[in-house]
Amino acid sequence: MQKILMQAEPAPVELDLAETALIVIDMQKDFLVPGGFGAFLGNDVTLLQRTIAPLQAVLAAARALGMLIIHTREGHLPDLSDCPPTKLTRWAPGTRIGDLGPMGRILIRGEEGHGIIDEVAPLAGEIVIDKPGKNAFYATDLGQILHEKSIKNLIVAGVTTDVCCSATVIAANDQGYNAIILQDCVASYSPERHTAALAVIKAQGGIFGWVSDSQSFLASVAALANP
Numbered sequence: 167m168q169k170i171l172m173q174a175e176p177a178p179v180e181l182d183l184a185e186t187a188l189i190v191i192d193m194q195k196d197f198l199v200p201g202g203f204g205a206f207l208g209n210d211v212t213l214l215q216r217t218i219a220p221l222q223a224v225l226a227a228a229r230a231l232g233m234l235i236i237h238t239r240e241g242h243l244p245d246l247s248d249c250p251p252t253k254l255t256r257w258a259p260g261t262r263i264g265d266l267g268p269m270g271r272i273l274i275r276g277e278e279g280h281g282i283i284d285e286v287a288p289l290a291g292e293i294v295i296d297k298p299g300k301n302a303f304y305a306t307d308l309g310q311i312l313h314e315k316s317i318k319n320l321i322v323a324g325v326t327t328d329v330c331c332s333a334t335v336i337a338a339n340d341q342g343y344n345a346i347i348l349q350d351c352v353a354s355y356s357p358e359r360h361t362a363a364l365a366v367i368k369a370q371g372g373i374f375g376w377v378s379d380s381q382s383f384l385a386s387v388a389a390l391a392n393p
């Protein structure tokens with residue numbers, strides 16, 4: 167049994183790696199690339215791109231350790247039958263889910279913008295979960311997969327901190343998982359909301375989970391080889 171002790175806020179956290187999965191949330195072209203939907207709406211995608219290098223290092227370490235790795239993609243079926251009407255009408259026409267965006271239909275499975283960026287693309291055998299909601303547990307097999315693999319802890323990376331990462335951490339907490347979010351491997355289009363979302367997670371003694379970073383994860387893994 168390999169256990170790591172990771173520096174984190176509000177307190178260090180011990181994780182049995184056999185019970186720990188890395189979940190990489192929505193590293194999709196539409197959110198991260200200059201020609202994608204996020205940029206089309208006027209967002210600065212470079213704020214999100216800073217997650218790529220630290221996440222690559224975390225992915226490499228997790229793969230070397232044989233950890234369970236799960237990637238998610240936010241998106242809907244082409245006929246929008248899995249998209250609540252409230253979500254369909256919330257934004258201006260032309261920028262709605264299913265409308266034609268710069269990289270295909272916005273947030274529709276199979277469209278170019280829906281794909282994960284090459285830099286952190288899933289390897290063969292890694293699990294990819296398509297989710298219609300923000301929280302990765304909603305209307306997906308995630309809970310079942312984690313249960314079958316006896317996972318108790320989730321290390322969370324991806325975008326965006328304040329929306330899908332935060333929603334997933336909060337849901338994980340309610341479902342009985344320990345969630346540790348890596349602050350340099352998550353990002354928001356708003357630095358203020360990024361900081362605020364992390365502050366909420368670690369508040370009150372870790373009300374929703376822990377906040378750590380890639381260096382702390384990598385250091386704790388290196389300590390396994392040099393105890």
Ligand code: C5J
Binds near residue numbers: 192240325329330331
């Ligand atoms: C994610 C969003 N992935 N911001 N989606 O955070 O709509």
